[in-house]
Amino acid sequence: MKALDADAVRVAMPFPLVSGGAAADRIAEALGTPNRTIHGEKANVMAFVVRRFVDRGLLFDLSANTDGTLHHPGQVEEVCRREDLADLVAAETPLGPEQAAARLRVRRVESDHMVRLGWVRSPQSIEVRFSTSRAGAVDVALYTTASVDAVPAAHPEVD
Structure with missing residues (x-):
């Protein structure tokens, strides 16, 4: 079996993947409630919600790491544009x-x-x-x- 060339993979993917935490931040921004971690405040949208979105098929996890997720930025933006985003986040909180x-x-x-x-x-x-x-x-x-x-x-x- 031939090994994957990391540089070839990077060239084939002209966009950087988005981590679960960054996806949660983008979702929070889309809702108008940015995640702020100043003075230990709880995030408005947590990575837990992003993992639930993966389980529901709303986002795909492109990572092989079990400790975190990686997502296509276009797919994250598509989720952020959903009319029912606030309801989805509320249900998965x-x-x-x-x-x-x-x-x-x-x-x-x-x-x-x-x-x-x-x-x-x-x-x-x-x-x-x-x-x-x-x-x-x-x-x-x-x-x-x-x-x-x-x-x-x-x-x-x-x-």
């Missing part, structure tokens, strides 16, 4: 376990039962460190807003 419980207006333990029953699924988790050592790291599940909002309609039998 991540919620942590406490946020999901609050959104459902239930206690965290009840929300955890919904997860165990499979009513809410986590497409991704993040590692949160509570100290500088690896022993202080915990995986925290993230849920999409749309999946949490779907629970009451899917299970009206639950008070």
Whole structure:
């Protein structure tokens, strides 16, 4: 098998690819809510949303790296021009376990039962460190807003 020539690939692609973080920044700009990371502010659109767009087929990941994504800039711009962009971002915005419980207006333990029953699924988790050592790291599940909002309609039998 012949090895790929990196320079030949670069020549064939006259445009630089866009990282997941940069795609999130462009989407936020398109919504008129630029991502600012001044003073530790949370981004308005996070790379989590971009990964959900990949899962939904709205964007394609051109990277072989499992830690990040790369996207065609034209495709990112096409997504940014969508009329329903704000709704798409809102549906894919991540919620942590406490946020999901609050959104459902239930206690965290009840929300955890919904997860165990499979009513809410986590497409991704993040590692949160509570100290500088690896022993202080915990995986925290993230849920999409749309999946949490779907629970009451899917299970009206639950008070």
